[in-house]
Amino acid sequence: MRLPACARRRQGAAVDPQSLNVLGAAMHPVLWVSAVAVFAVIGIQTVIYVRAARAAAPAAEMTSGEVTRAFRAGAIASIGPSLAVCLIAMTLIGVLGTPGVLVRIGLIGSAPYELTSAGLVAGSVGAEMGGDGWTQRVFAAALLAMGIGGAGWMVVTLILTPVLKRSQTRLESSRKGGAAVMGIVTAAAMFGAFGAFGIQQVAAGLAPTLVALTSALVMAVLMLLARRAGLAWLREWALGIALIAGLVAAVVLTTLGVGA
Numbered sequence: 212m213r214l215p216a217c218a219r220r221r222q223g224a225a226v227d228p229q230s231l232n233v234l235g236a237a238m239h240p241v242l243w244v245s246a247v248a249v250f251a252v253i254g255i256q257t258v259i260y261v262r263a264a265r266a267a268a269p270a271a272e273m274t275s276g277e278v279t280r281a282f283r284a285g286a287i288a289s290i291g292p293s294l295a296v297c298l299i300a301m302t303l304i305g306v307l308g309t310p311g312v313l314v315r316i317g318l319i320g321s322a323p324y325e326l327t328s329a330g331l332v333a334g335s336v337g338a339e340m341g342g343d344g345w346t347q348r349v350f351a352a353a354l355l356a357m358g359i360g361g362a363g364w365m366v367v368t369l370i371l372t373p374v375l376k377r378s379q380t381r382l383e384s385s386r387k388g389g390a391a392v393m394g395i396v397t398a399a400a401m402f403g404a405f406g407a408f409g410i411q412q413v414a415a416g417l418a419p420t421l422v423a424l425t426s427a428l429v430m431a432v433l434m435l436l437a438r439r440a441g442l443a444w445l446r447e448w449a450l451g452i453a454l455i456a457g458l459v460a461a462v463v464l465t466t467l468g469v470g471a
Contacts, residue, residue, distance in 0.1 A: 226347065228346065229347070231346055232347070233350045235347070237307060237309075238309065246314050249318060261282070287450070287451040289451075290455070295458070300312045300313075305341070306329075307329070307354070324360065326340075328356045332349065332353040340353070417469060418469050422460045422464065426460070429457075433449040
């Protein structure tokens with residue numbers, strides 16, 4: 212007699228490639244050590260970047276107070292995206308385990324990419340992510356696929372960053388106004404990146420378009436109010452508030468069935 216899936220999961224050993232007890236492997240101490248090591252590296256990098264930013268502040272004609280406000284604005288701006296990541300992470304812990312979710316979703320990866328990778332790996336062997344056929348072997352293959360896919364941009368960044376740095380230095384020193392040209396290039400790159408994100412939302416349908424417009428309108432109103440009233444704190448909080456407004460708009464539109 213074939214046992215129910217839940218009973219087969221309970222029968223699975225802690226580490227058994229054919230076992231459906233995926234959490235027995237997903238919560239393995241080795242994965243926990245790896246996750247903690249990644250967090251430790253990020254913590255060390257954060258300290259290094261903060262110290263480097265404070266050391267370079269005088270050259271950029273920034274006071275200590277301005278640097279502190281810049282850090283605070285960045286932290287506030289991260290609230291909106293972090294909420295979305297946390298919601299996705301909580302739903303995936305039961306499938307990928309806490310260490311895998313912390314590293315792949317919470318720190319490094321993009322949730323849509325990670326889910327697509329895991330789903331493709333599971334589908335290639337006739338399994339369903341978190342469902343039938345989702346064994347420890349399939350889980351390990353999915354985790355490996357997510358890691359390999361995410362390593363590509365890290366390797367490219369590691370190789371190309373020194374090359375781009377040398378090119379930037381050569382451009383700035385080779386001609387008059389080179390620094391101004393680099394400033395224009397940087398601004399254009401940012402406009403292009405955010406413009407591409409905006410176009411993707413518009414192309415996704417009516418509801419995403421309305422969400423993007425809501426966030427943009429809230430951001431514009433808050434920045435105008437901050438400038439007119441001289442509210443420096445509102446300028447720092449504006450992006451975070453606009454992101455949360457977008458999330459609220461998305462929930463309302465989804466509930467109303469707009470764009471469905």
